Amino acid sequence: MKLNLYKDKNLREEKVDIHYTAMRPMIRQLIDTVRSERPSLSGRPADEDVDDGEEIILDTAEIYYLDHVDRKLFAYTKDGVFRIAGTLSDCEEMLWNYGFVRVSKSNLINIYKVKQLKPDVNMKVYASFDNGERICVNRSYNKSFREYLQKMRRMSL
Amino acid sequence: MTAENAKNEKRKDRIAKTKEYALELCCVYTFLSVTGAIINIIAGTETGNLNVLVMFATCAIGTFVLFLHKLFDRFSPLFMIVAQYLIACALIGLMLLLIHLFVDAISLRGLFEFYRSFTIPYIFLAGFYYYRVFSETRKQAELIREIQQLKSKDAGSETVM
Numbered sequence: 001m002k003l004n005l006y007k008d009k010n011l012r013e014e015k016v017d018i019h020y021t022a023m024r025p026m027i028r029q030l031i032d033t034v035r036s037e038r039p040s041l042s043g044r045p046a047d048e049d050v051d052d053g054e055e056i057i058l059d060t061a062e063i064y065y066l067d068h069v070d071r072k073l074f075a076y077t078k079d080g081v082f083r084i085a086g087t088l089s090d091c092e093e094m095l096w097n098y099g100f101v102r103v104s105k106s107n108l109i110n111i112y113k114v115k116q117l118k119p120d121v122n123m124k125v126y127a128s129f130d131n132g133e134r135i136c137v138n139r140s141y142n143k144s145f146r147e148y149l150q151k152m153r154r155m156s157l
Numbered sequence: 158m159t160a161e162n163a164k165n166e167k168r169k170d171r172i173a174k175t176k177e178y179a180l181e182l183c184c185v186y187t188f189l190s191v192t193g194a195i196i197n198i199i200a201g202t203e204t205g206n207l208n209v210l211v212m213f214a215t216c217a218i219g220t221f222v223l224f225l226h227k228l229f230d231r232f233s234p235l236f237m238i239v240a241q242y243l244i245a246c247a248l249i250g251l252m253l254l255l256i257h258l259f260v261d262a263i264s265l266r267g268l269f270e271f272y273r274s275f276t277i278p279y280i281f282l283a284g285f286y287y288y289r290v291f292s293e294t295r296k297q298a299e300l301i302r303e304i305q306q307l308k309s310k311d312a313g314s315e316t317v318m
Binding site: 120136156 | 222227234236287290291293296297300301303306310
C-alpha cells in the first residue's frame with residue numbers, strides 16, 4: 001500500500017482519503033484509526049515488582065495472545081505480561097479485525113504473531129510464538145478457527 | 158436465570174442430544190446394512206436375524222462411544238482414540254456376554270473374529286483421523302503464513318510531500 005502525505009499549512013480542515021480495492025482488515029484498521037475508534041487495551045503489569053500502579057496502553061499489534069485464568073484476563077507481549085480489564089468475549093468481538101481469534105475457552109491468539117502451527121505426536125495442535133510460548137488450539141474451536149483464517153485470507157486479498 | 162429455567166434448558170439440551178444421536182445411529186446403520194447387503198449379493202452369502210440385531214447393537218455402541226468425544230476435550234486426541242476404543246471394547250464385551258448367556262453360545266474363535274472385525278476398521282479410521290489432523294494443521298499454517306505475507310505487503314511505502 002502506497003502512503004502519500006501532503007503538508008499544506010493553508011488547509012482549513014485536515015482530511016484523509018483512502019483509495020481501496022476491497023474492504024480488507026488493514027483498511028478497516030485505518031478507518032478505525034481515523035475515526036479514533038481503534039481498539040486499545042490498557043493494563044497493568046502482572047508482575048507486582050514491576051507494577052508502579054500506572055495503566056499502560058497496549059498496542060494490539062504487539063500482543064501475542066490473551067489468556068483468561070481465574071476470572072482474570074492477561075495479555076502476553078514481548079515486553080511482558082499485563083493484566084487487563086474486560087472479558088475475553090468482549091476482546092474477541094473488539095479485536096476480530098485485528099487478527100485475534102478464539103482457540104480455546106480461555107485463549108485468544110493474534111494470528112499475525114504466530115510463528116508456527118504444529119501438531120504434537122499426541123495430535124494436540126499448538127500455536128508457537130516468538131517468545132517461545134505455545135498455546136493449544138482446542139479441537140472444539142478448530143472449525144471456527146479454520147473459518148476465521150479462510151475469511152481473513154479472503155478479506156486480505 | 159432461575160433454577161426452573163436452567164432445568165428446562167438442560168432438558169431441552171438432553172432431548173436435542175438424544176435426537177442427534179438417533180439420527181447419527183440411523184445414518185450409520187443404514188450405511189452399514191446397505192454395504193453389508195451389497196457384499197452379500199456379490200459374495201452370494203446371507204445374513205441371519207441375529208447378525209442383523211448384533212450389527213444394530215454394534216452401531217448403537219459405536220455411535221454412542223463417538224458421541225462421548227466432548228468428554229475428552231481436555232485430553233489429547235490420541236488419548237481420546239484409545240479411551241474410546243477401550244470403552245467400545247468393554248461395551249461390546251458386555252453385549253457378547255449377554256448374547257452368550259441368553260441367546261446363543263459364542264466360541265473363543267467367534268469372540269476373536271468379532272473383535273478383529275471391529276478393531277481393523279477402527280484402526281483405519283483412527284489413522285485417517287490422525288492424517289486429517291496433520292493435513293488440516295498444515296493447511297491452517299499455510300493460511301496463516303499467507304495472511305501474514307499479505308499484511309506485510311499492505312504495509313508498503315511512504316511519501317511525504
